[in-house]
Amino acid sequence: MAGExxxxxxxxxxxxxxxxxxxxxxxxxxxTFEADQPHDSRPRDAVRAAWEFAQGGERGKSLRVTASAALKAARSADSAAAREAAWAAMSAAAAAYLHPLAKATQVKHILGAGAYAARAVELVAGxxxxxxxxxLKGTVHRATPVVVDVLKRFPAAPAGGGRVGELIxxxxxELRSLTRAE
Incomplete structure (x- = not known):
């Protein structure tokens, strides 16, 4: 079918x-989030669930539940920077659900947490x-060769998405321009 x-x-x-x-x-x-909402652990819980999966855990309910909770935490944040930080945490837990479809929209699963984090630091800095x-320069250095290889299997990031879309x-x-030796 055309367009698939x-x-x-x-x-x-x-x-x-x-x-x-x-x-x-x-x-x-x-x-950044915790300074705004010191008694709300939902974004930290999402990042913890992401690390558990990354270190050999199963891709299951904990990731979905904590990602959803981090999204709700973002809605309760008092500052825009805290909201972006919570979205970064939500994106970290959601990264485990990168879909195996060659669609540009999937790039956000790979790079969303990095872009939301960059936006959070922008906002903290006025x-x-x-x-x-x-x-983002530091974010590029965090990317392993496997992350770069996975990213290159997908089309380039799509247009749109406001400032976070620009950062993505x-x-x-930047990551696509890296060579294997880097």
Whole structure:
């Protein structure tokens, strides 16, 4: 059928590497959320579930439940930076559910946590976009060769998505430009 996306082969190890990358990205901004909502552990719980899967756990209910809870925590945040940090945590837990479809929209499962984290640091810095771009440099260094390889199996990130979409596309381009030796 015309318009159908082809399937991308993804192993459990691929999904675990992508999830570990996303968890590390989100973990870097958990304190932003916790400074805003010190008694709310939902984003931290989502990152913990992502790490458990990344380190050999099963892809199951805990990831879905904690991702959903982190999304709800984002809605209760008082600041935009805290909301973005909670979305990074939600994205970390959701990374385990990267779909094996060659669609550009799937890139957000790989890079969403990194982009939301970069947006959170921008907002903490008074919406200084140069801070977000600088943060992405560290995010690029977190990506393992497996993460880059998985990303390259998918089409480039799609247009749209506001500032987070811009950050996803920037991160996508940076990672795609890496060679195997890097």
């Amino acid at each position: 996306a082809s399937e991308v082969v993804l192993s459990k190890q691929d999904l675990q590497e992508v999830t570990a990358f996303a968890a590390a990205c989100a973990e870097a901004v958990l304190e 919406d200084d976009r140069s801070i977000g771009v600088a943060h 596309r920037t991160l996508d381009a």
